[in-house]
Amino acid sequence: MNTIRITKDARPDPLFDDCPDCGFIAWGLCAQLTVRESAEFGKRIEHRRPRKNLEHLHRAGAVLTSLYIIRDGFMKSMVDGNNGRDQITGFLMPGDLIGMDAIATGRHQCSTIALKDSSVCGMAFADFEQLTRDIPALQQHFQQTLGCEIARDHGMMLLLGAMRAEERVAAFLLNLSRRFAARGLPEHHFCLPMTRQDIGNYLGLTLETVSRAFSHLADQQHIAIHGRDVEIRNAEALNKVVRSNH
């Protein structure tokens, strides 16, 4: 789930002078590097690569050249079901590491696309690999990040395999909310950066079903929605929707 807390207060590190809110530096800090290691790591980061809305960060099948962490913005990753069918595998927000789908083969399994104008920081994968070999703490943190992705995917399999439409939508909103909270952003009132179509694709539903689920949750006063603005009015009730069968 790659939840990395980035708050302005908790960032006395001079490394951030270069690029405030840099997710890569924050990620490195999580790895508990020494000052020396941290400097070595920081040197290799390529900061502030901007991406326009709808621009590809990478395409499925492409060789893995760099790992990225979103600095600002929002993206989606999708696998291609080689018959026009595709499946969004995740929505990515600031602090999330991008590129783990390519570790297995060296080629990306997913395409990753910006859902609005965004910026990312990156590191050449060759550099990254060398650093993980040289710095055990970094290696361990990277393995942990991969492990988090595996755990997240298993949760997603539970959602897709065992939940009803409204439960999926409620779980989706709560998940977004928690991730916003972990970044110090408002957790009860936020803007959905993706279309209903995207949400539906991600949750294994049609866009109409997503829309109806939103409307129904709003009828029950659990949320309020106006277009892409969401307010979570009763998180506990949403939790109940997720947990109680039918």
Next chain:
Amino acid sequence: MNTIRITKDARPDPLFDDCPDCGFIAWGLCAQLTVRESAEFGKRIEHRRPRKNLEHLHRAGAVLTSLYIIRDGFMKSMVDGNNGRDQITGFLMPGDLIGMDAIATGRHQCSTIALKDSSVCGMAFADFEQLTRDIPALQQHFQQTLGCEIARDHGMMLLLGAMRAEERVAAFLLNLSRRFAARGLPEHHFCLPMTRQDIGNYLGLTLETVSRAFSHLADQQHIAIHGRDVEIRNAEALNKVVRSNH
């Protein structure tokens, strides 16, 4: 997908004298270790731990103590949806690494249960971690294995999110077939070690739907099924079922 080819011919390594078909040794060989490293790795393996049918290898929530690789038998891993609902996240066969769900937190997210009498080889996670720090090739191979799991999970999300019942069942059979083939086992005629209920849970379907899908695929002569014996009569046709929408 952890496909590790283990054939009797391709195993001149004296390491195997101790435990023929040991998946851990095979996994270590894939990592391209030096003779010295390989010996160090081999020393830490705990061979041939038997598991009775339905016995837990580990339970969700338990602390990660060892990683395991199935030597012989078949298992299933399942996450618990804390309201009686659960979701099988994978079926595991000889050569598959078990325990990656716990890398993130140090505690297992899944329970893993033997589907028939099985045996596994294991390694204490503390030993394993130390070895990955000392042996870069092992570290890289482990990261690759984690990456494979992520790629597999994304494929599963595509299946659960975008495929119809019969497509899922066809994809399931083809996947099993390929994995058997990768192990040098018959790929067109094998036995399903799990119940229809398990298959349905894994694929996000009911057991009745799985049964009907099998019957329908058999009607079309794509497969033959008698209970748990499956014969794949026309793999190409099955592929078409998976790929062509509806």
Next chain:
DNA sequence: CGAGAGATTGACCCTCTTCAATTTTTGTGG
């Protein structure tokens, strides 16, 4: 050989999809 779990098949029903019409929002150029 018998009991109980597992599998198959049928009938009905419900959730979600599909199709369609309308409204709202977004984005672009005059």
Next chain:
DNA sequence: CCACAAAAATTGAAGAGGGTCAATCTCTCG
């Protein structure tokens, strides 16, 4: 800044895919 077109979202009605319930059959395995 407004106007217009295009995209996105909402809502309704009808239909289908798959779930649910139930009866029967078939395998294990003790």
